[in-house]
Amino acid sequence: MLLVLVMLLCSLVGPQAISLKAVVNAPTNPTMPNPDYEIFVRVRVPRIILTALVGAALAGAGVIFQALLRNPLADPYILGISSGAGLGAMLAIISGIGWTLWGRSPVAVFAFAGALVTVWLVWGVGRIAGKYHVTGLLLAGVVVNAFFSAMIMFLTSVAKSQQLYATIFWLMGNVTEEDFLVLWVGGGCIVAGLVGLFFLSPQLNIISIGYQDARSVGVPVERIELAAFALSAFITAVAVSLSGLIGFVGLIIPHAVRLVFGPDHRQLLPLSCLAGAMFLVVADTIARVIVAPAQLPVGVITALIGGPFFLVLLIKYSRKVYWLA
């Protein structure tokens, strides 16, 4: 409910003032041109739905990665998704590919492919390195991340300035207006992934305690871990290819929700998705209006307003923070 309200309010805020009354009245007399309605339906609503989906996906994936890696510092990008997607996007931008996919730029497709290839690589190496220990997986992620980041930096140093600007904007995380086709496909993938993860969340409680603990209470750990990794990597890749690298949401929202509502994944996952969606919608609204008519990348805003907000939460609930001790 709160999420719907936030989304509605934010959809009314923008560089072009529109009135809710005009929007609601529009379908009653369709013959009259109504710019408010046009902006609302064709620009604001798709963008806000997209933002909410991306926020939910990142926060949800953050919860899962923290549980699977038994590490409160994990976020959706920890296994190299960010640098893999970044490299893919950059290759698409600087190669100046002419072809388009269904009339669209191939950047998102390249980013998506880059993200999935990276996760697959990290997962493969991590499994070989340590079957029962997540440290191998974490290290593989960190190293692959560093390697791809270095390649991004190399490409950055040889790229032309026009391409550079596009790349940097992408790396900072940036929601744009998308058409309904992208919204349906991307949104469908994210919602399906999150629903799947919700059905795994009861087992995640004991898995976050330890591999052997989970086995001994009858959880088929390997299967659940593989499914959870695959689903959360998938929705992260979708989110990243839709909106670039938006940081902070996937790390901090799970912690904020855990501070307030406790660590039980059965409620932590859905609540984090809702909180992540609301947070990103608000952040994106600020990014749209604060330097209007220009727009800031939303990735800048998430950390700018999210950081202080989280510190306040941390101080207020510090009595409950035993896992940081």
Added chain:
Amino acid sequence: MTTAIQAEHLTFGYGRDRPVLLDLSFQVQAGTFLAIVGPNGAGKTTLINLLAGLLRPHGGEVRLEGTSLRSCRVQDIARKVAVVRQEFVPAFGFSVAETVLMARTLHYGRFGFESKADREIVRQALELTDTIEFASRPLGSLSAGERQRVFIARGLAQDTPILLLDEPTSFLDLKHQVKIYDLLKSIQHQKGATIAAITHDINLATQYCEETLLLHPLHSHPAPSPSCRIGKTSEILTSEEVERAFGVRVFSAMVGNDRFLIPVGTRAKGSGL
């Protein structure tokens, strides 16, 4: 009497050419309270992990209630046997009640939530282990002894016919050591459960366990033969056996019908005995 635990030619090692357990065979009847004793590195924890299906034997097999673990799914094993282990890594501030409830994961409903019956089982387990008074506190805020009782509660809440414990009383004060063993004893009697506990307190084993399994480290010199003995506690935990297994002198005293053994170091006060 049926056989609850059966090990057949069990072999396991962590590296090549260095087996921890070699060709180990024994049986435990249903409703027995078994003590597993032996020096550090003898493979006690490894044995428990093998019996619980957490490790796969390199040779031989484990049968629980007649069923080979090789053909069992994880879920089926967890209905037969619960394990209380030593290691613990705090993660994410779960409360005591939430931790114990995790034992019921297998029994959650379709949408992943516990039933009233599950909650009742958890409440009983918390009460039996004296942990209900701090049920809502985060696990990380407890002392080692309190936490150990929480893990015992989780083992009980799994509600299985076989319970394996790895040094369940290592951090506990005297009162709770005795209380936990009393509790295990009452579970053994009331539910006919089969219980196997690793312990270094051979006198607790003498007081509570009908049978004892004594493991020798394989790599010691001279190589022990046999590497494992199982039998009535009074026949296994004799001064000679314990002195041979642990390499210490012991002072033996009869209290009532039981023989108690006290290790004596070379510089201890009573070493002249």
